[in-house]
Amino acid sequence: MSVSYWNDRSGPTPTQADVVIIGGGIAGLSAAYWIGKEDPSMKIVVVEKFEIGAGATGRNAGFVTCGSVEHFNRLVEKHGKEEALQIWQFSEENMRLLKEHIIQDKAQDLLFEHKGSFSLASTDVEFKELQNSDALMKTMSISVETIAESEIKSRLGAEGFVGGIKYVEDGSVHPIKLLEAIRAKLGSNITVCEHHEVHAIEKSGDGKRVRTNKGSIDCSLVVYATNGYSPLLNKFFDDKIFPTRGQILATEAVPRFMEGPCYANFVLDYFRQLPTGEMVIGGFRQLQKDVEKGYSDEASDLIRNALEEFLHKHIPAVRKAKITHRWSGIMGFSVDGQPMVGALPTDDQLFFVGGFTAHGLGLAFHSGKVLADGLFGREIPKFISARRLR
Numbered sequence: 001m002s003v004s005y006w007n008d009r010s011g012p013t014p015t016q017a018d019v020v021i022i023g024g025g026i027a028g029l030s031a032a033y034w035i036g037k038e039d040p041s042m043k044i045v046v047v048e049k050f051e052i053g054a055g056a057t058g059r060n061a062g063f064v065t066c067g068s069v070e071h072f073n074r075l076v077e078k079h080g081k082e083e084a085l086q087i088w089q090f091s092e093e094n095m096r097l098l099k100e101h102i103i104q105d106k107a108q109d110l111l112f113e114h115k116g117s118f119s120l121a122s123t124d125v126e127f128k129e130l131q132n133s134d135a136l137m138k139t140m141s142i143s144v145e146t147i148a149e150s151e152i153k154s155r156l157g158a159e160g161f162v163g164g165i166k167y168v169e170d171g172s173v174h175p176i177k178l179l180e181a182i183r184a185k186l187g188s189n190i191t192v193c194e195h196h197e198v199h200a201i202e203k204s205g206d207g208k209r210v211r212t213n214k215g216s217i218d219c220s221l222v223v224y225a226t227n228g229y230s231p232l233l234n235k236f237f238d239d240k241i242f243p244t245r246g247q248i249l250a251t252e253a254v255p256r257f258m259e260g261p262c263y264a265n266f267v268l269d270y271f272r273q274l275p276t277g278e279m280v281i282g283g284f285r286q287l288q289k290d291v292e293k294g295y296s297d298e299a300s301d302l303i304r305n306a307l308e309e310f311l312h313k314h315i316p317a318v319r320k321a322k323i324t325h326r327w328s329g330i331m332g333f334s335v336d337g338q339p340m341v342g343a344l345p346t347d348d349q350l351f352f353v354g355g356f357t358a359h360g361l362g363l364a365f366h367s368g369k370v371l372a373d374g375l376f377g378r379e380i381p382k383f384i385s386a387r388r389l390r
Contacts, residue, residue, distance in 0.1 A: 017045040017191075017219040020210045022198050022233065024048025025057035026175070026360055027353050028225035029182045029192075030368025033101075036187045038372050043189055045217055047196040047210065053179045056227055056360055059329025061248055061270055061282050063261050064098070064171040065117050065362045066091040068337055070267065072142075073133040078337075083383055085140050087338065090381065091359070092169055094366035102181050102365070103173075110177045111275050115260040117170035119267065120152060120161040126266060127163040134165045143168035157257040160314045161264070172261045172272055175361060182365075198233065201350070208349055223371065224352035227360065228332030229295070236344055240335050240389055241355045245292045246282055247303045247328045251311070251321035253277030269310065279318045281307050299328050333357045335389065339364075341371050342386030351375065352386070 019035060021028045024046055032046050048054070067088050068075055075084040095114075103112050121127035130146075137144045147155070147164045183192060193214075200211040201222055210217045224230055228244065230237040254277050261272035269283030284306040285292040291300060304326060312319050334340055334355030344350040353371045356363050370380045382388060 015045070015215060015217045016043065017217050018042040019044045019221045019223060020208070020217050020219045021046045021223040021225050022210070023055070023225035023227070023229075024050075024052035024192060024194065025055050025225065025227065026053075026179055026182070026364040027057075027227060027356070027368060028223075029179060029186070030365045031223055031225055031353055031371050032186055032190050032192075032368075033182055034369045034372035035375065036190045038376055040187050040189055044191070045219070046190065046192045047198060047212055047217070048192070048194050049197040051194050052183060052192060053176045055229065056329050056331050056356075057179055058176050059248070059327055060175055060246070060331075060358075060361065061261075061272060061280050062111075062172050062175050062274075063117065063270065063272065063359075063361060064095060064112075064173055065261075065359060066095070066167055066170055067362075068359060069357050070337065071119070071129060071133045072137050073129060076136060079383065081140065085142075086381060087383055088140075088142060090366060090384070091362045094363055095169060095171060097369065098178075098365050102178065102185060106181060108275075110181060111174035112171065112178070113173075113260070113275060114169075114171040116166050116168045117172070117261040117263065118147060118152075118156060118164050118166050118259075119263045120147075120156075120158065120164035122161050122264065124162055130163065130165045155259040156262060157317050158262065158314050159316060164262075166260070170261070170362075173361065174274075178361070201233075220349065221375070222350050224350070225354065226332075227354040227356060228330040230332065230352065230354055232295075234344070234350070236346075237352075237354075240340065240386075241332045242293065242335070243295050244285065244331045244333045244358075245294070245296060245328050246285060246331055246358065247299050247307070248280060248282035248326070249304070249307050249323055250281075250325040251279040251318050252324050254279070254317055254321050257317050264314075271310075271315070278324075279311070279315065279321065281311060283307070284310075295330055297328055297330070299326050331356070331358050331360070338383055339367050340386040340389065341367055341374060341380060341384050343374075345390055
């Protein structure tokens with residue numbers, strides 16, 4: 001990230017802080033919440049290039065789901081049973097913490113629903129894999145149920161699927177309303193500075209100086225909470241977090257017919273009906289894998305058409321519904337599919353939290369707590385510690 005001489009309006013007197021957090025999405029505000037809760041005397045500044053939630057937090061589909069980007073049986077194959085269960089339970093704890101600390105009695109205001117989510121199979125091969133996952137998860141006391149084809153039609157209003165499973169503890173939310181609720185919970189020691197683009201982090205005495213287009217902040221610690229945009233700020237992330245575009249559309253409201261959010265096609269495609277009736281659908285990046293990497297914010301005709309065709313084929317209730325919004329967003333996919341929390345190996349004053357791999361709402365609030373744990377000397381889970389990547 002660079003800034004021209006003409007646009008550099010840094011003031012002559014830097015602002016002071018103990019911690020500067022770069023990024024005003026759910027990762028940044030979650031980190032601010034937990035660090036500030038740990039030590040209310042610490043002065044914390046969150047700097048955001050645009051408005052809070054302008055990145056992936058405000059551009060996703062609002063799924064608050066457990067696990068990872070893969071079916072659970074694949075998670076076990078990759079990590080083993082013990083660690084796979086820890087990964088799943090980490091996201092279950094994310095939900096519990098959100099409900100306890102943020103959502104509380106405001107579920108209706110946040111359009112929050114805790115009704116589970118569904119993973120649907122359009123082929124017998126995928127349904128068999130889902131059934132294997134179902135059986136495996138039940139042996140580990142994870143709440144899940146198998147869904148027959150007839151139930152998919154009656155409970156979800158969807159056609160063209162042979163079966164599926166329901167993850168009972170999943171949920172959904174209005175992501176910006178959730179972010180605003182986290183912001184409202186921040187202590188008086190925390191300042192959020194929107195429209196502050198960071199263009200340099202420099203050494204300043206024993207600490208750091210974060211230079212933005214509107215001034216500089218001297219601090220002791222810096223936290224990158226920039227997820228998919230992290231490689232633009234530090235080359236350390238070049239081979240660890242990869243910017244990946246997701247595309248979504250929304251329709252006008254129709255009468256409620258869906259029990260809960262759904263995934264399809266091995267979790268690559270996803271759709272849900274909001275409590276207010278609108279249908280939101282995203283995915284199909286597998287159609288243009290190379291194009292969907294990088295920082296372009298444009299929507300592609302190929303994926304746009306695929307999203308529309310999916311609705312017409314599988315969701316009869318919205319075939320005549322008007323499409324009201326189309327958008328895209330940049331996610332941060334980690335090199336191994338799991339989030340990462342830690343400090344740069346070359347600089348213990350530069351910390352980071354990110355790499356949520358399309359599951360930011362299901363992981364970031366708890367990840368912010370883990371970051372605070374690490375800052376204050378407590379042990380953090382090995383699967384999320386960035387030490388695993390060194």
